[in-house]
Amino acid sequence: MATKKPTRTSSARKQPASKRPSVARADAESAVRTLLLWAGEDPSREGLLETPKRVVNAYRDWFSGYQVDPTAYMRRTFEEVAGYDELIVLRDIEFESHCEHHMAPIIGRAHVGYLPTNKVVGISKLARVVEGYARRFQVQEKLTAQIASCINDVLKPRGVGVVIDARHQCMTTRGIHKTRVSMVTSTMLGVFRNDARTRTEFLSMIGAPRAQ
Numbered sequence: 001m002a003t004k005k006p007t008r009t010s011s012a013r014k015q016p017a018s019k020r021p022s023v024a025r026a027d028a029e030s031a032v033r034t035l036l037l038w039a040g041e042d043p044s045r046e047g048l049l050e051t052p053k054r055v056v057n058a059y060r061d062w063f064s065g066y067q068v069d070p071t072a073y074m075r076r077t078f079e080e081v082a083g084y085d086e087l088i089v090l091r092d093i094e095f096e097s098h099c100e101h102h103m104a105p106i107i108g109r110a111h112v113g114y115l116p117t118n119k120v121v122g123i124s125k126l127a128r129v130v131e132g133y134a135r136r137f138q139v140q141e142k143l144t145a146q147i148a149s150c151i152n153d154v155l156k157p158r159g160v161g162v163v164i165d166a167r168h169q170c171m172t173t174r175g176i177h178k179t180r181v182s183m184v185t186s187t188m189l190g191v192f193r194n195d196a197r198t199r200t201e202f203l204s205m206i207g208a209p210r211a212q
Contacts, residue, residue, distance in 0.1 A: 065135030074154035100137035108166025159190030
């Protein structure tokens with residue numbers, strides 16, 4: 001079989017501007033000052049003068065996932081794998097996200113696996129897909145499904161499995177204050193859902209879920 005050259009893709013595309021409401025940086029910094037006032041602080045005191053600027057800079061990093069298209073990471077594939085068609089698993093992909101209900105951190109690990117058909121993707125791209133969706137406001141169930149769907153839609157493998165184990169600061173630092181609790185979610189597509197042996201092999205390869 002002729003070897004297909006890897007298709008090259010530019011860095012992940014930004015979302016269309018129409019989907020990203022324009023907010024002036026000054027307005028964002030003003031919102032931080034308002035929150036400081038509401039919390040009982042004085043935004044004009046020395047220690048807080050630069051805080052609005054720092055918070056806005058942090059948001060640019062924490063929510064950089066809105067500026068990329070995770071599917072673009074998956075489009076450079078390789079077929080020269082000597083016929084390899086067994087499980088490919090990337091374990092313990094550490095990520096940080098934020099709960100869309102309380103804007104509190106979600107910190108955990110994702111485990112991703114797929115059964116290739118005739119092409120594979122560089123392993124760093126799997127981690128970038130996790131990052132692309134994690135760096136948005138999220139609920140863990142949606143994050144799990146988005147990662148699996150992205151891999152499935154672009155690679156067209158025989159199956160995809162994604163397991164996420166994470167701790168939610170909205171539960172550990174407020175409310176019920178249960179600090180040692182982690183949440184585990186999974187999405188199984190294709191043979192991962194339909195074939196118990198494949199699903200069991202994947203779960204045994206990732207081991208017991210363990211959040212940070």
